[in-house]
Amino acid sequence: MRVLLALPPDVHNLEIYRVTGMRAPPLGLAYIGTVLEQAGHKVKIVDSPTRKLRLNDWLAEVKSFSPDIVGVSMMTPLAPKGYLAAKALRQEMPDVPLVAGGTHVTYMYDEALDAGYDVVVRGEGEYTMLELVDILERRGLDREALKSVKGLAFRDQGKTVVTPERPFIEDLDRLPWPDRDLLDMDKYMLFDKPIRIAHVMASRGCPYGCMYCITSYYWGRRYRYRSAKNVADEIEHVVNKYKVKTIVFTDDEFTANWRFVREFVNEIRTRGLDITFSCGARVDHVNRDIMKLLYDNGCNALYFGVESASQETLNRIGKKIKIEQARRVFQWKKELGGFATGSFILGFPWETVQDMKDTVRLAIELQPDYAQFTALTPYPGTPLWDFATKHDLIVDRNWEHYTTVRPVMRGFHFTAEQLGHMLIYAYRRFYMRWGFMVQEIRAGRFGNLVEVILKDLASFFGDALGRVFEPLRWGGGEEQ
Secondary structure (H helix, E strand, O other): OOEEEEEEOOOOOHHHHHOOOOOOHHHHHHHHHHHHOOOOOOEEEEEEHHHHOHHHHHHHHHHHHOEEEEEEEEEHHHHHHHHHHHHHHHHOHHHOOOOEEEEHHHOHHHHHOOOOOOEEEOOOOOHHHHHHHHHHHHHOOOHHHHOOOOOOOEEEEEEEEOOOOOOOOHHHHOOOOOHHHHOOOOOEEEEEEEEOEEEEEEEEEOOOOOOOOHHHHHHOOEEEOHHHHHHHHHHHHHHHHOOOEEEOOOOOOOOOHHHHHHHHHHOOOOOOOOOOOEEEOOOOOOOOOHHHHOOOOOOOOOOOEEEEEHHHHHHHHHOOOOOOHHHHHHHHHHHHHOOEEEEEEEEOOOOOHHHHHHHHHHHHHHHHOOOEEOOOOOOOOOOOHHHHHHOOOOOOOHHHHHHOOOOOOOOOOOOOHHHHHEEEEEEEHHHOHHHHHHHHHHHHHHHHHHHHHHHHHHHOHHHHHHHHHHHHHOOOOOOO
């Protein structure tokens, strides 16, 4: 079978793709495509946002492949364009089965089926898609046959059929490495600069179940790690084949398994791999020795989710960390001379404006190299979505705005507009400090920083954000 896998067209101007100038590959599609290739199918991936494809060009690309099946992956902000793509495909290729997948449609499958998709792949997609393609090849859209495949949703005589959940892949080493020849490897970069970069998945899942985060609910509530050798083998392959020097680990949490971390470091040392890498971590999953081990062996950035200055909020959202742990970790970062970013969320429903200001104050106190401030966003499939729906907190149901940059919900004590102003306040207070700007100038990062900040939030805040950050162009700012 000829299977075309794609991200929707006309999405490259969405905030999620414009914020940092980072162009990341659809690694999930590459995993699915590789599994299908190994079963003998012919696969093409269309990475629309990286190639900045408009609808007509996207349709031409799809049609030129003459696919037997078209699969479209959608996280929440991509859904509207994914639904428009389905309508266009129905007109152009009415007999080709259309399959939707990804985090958004896993939970909003009726929405996708209403938009014209024949089948929705729910959850972890590699082997669900493989079985689905096999059914479609042998029996077409035979509803009785589809009922035998776990992890699907489809319509049968107007009624939605949801098949049983597919168990998670226990041994991730079973998965073949993603075939990056399916991807536009020469186009992936950071800060719009031609840095040879590869994205690698070392684990899936998270046991914590934070109320706002889809990871635990989509990938499962426990960590599933690949072996360190398997990860290092993949990295050695991409280094040799694609001349990659920078690795970005896509895991939410790379450091939970210290044995894995130590084995991985030993693997890259033994092989003499000359790489740098960045990864996510939790403040309760590292100590000074682990941080030093990472920094001494190529880790050029750790990403920590601190989220809030309120311990009560951290407890309520299920984060299961202590603020003192965050203080300790960022002190170790300073002592070790490493680089770390802190992530902070504004707009938890029970917060006040003063609570948000306290979180900004904590960000300044911790002194991460960079701080990311986001608006709490209720994604379908999370407990936050259920909470916000129950309490009628959602004020914007345009999925394209669900980027964490544009507020889409209010709280009990603040409006969405006030939350938007708080995001401006947070970025201004953190970045427009003389000490911080001097630090960035000395590190040679100042130009990149200005560019990123001016992109971040710009489409929503427009002139307001420009007025906030314009002094950065000439070195002005306020002391904090």
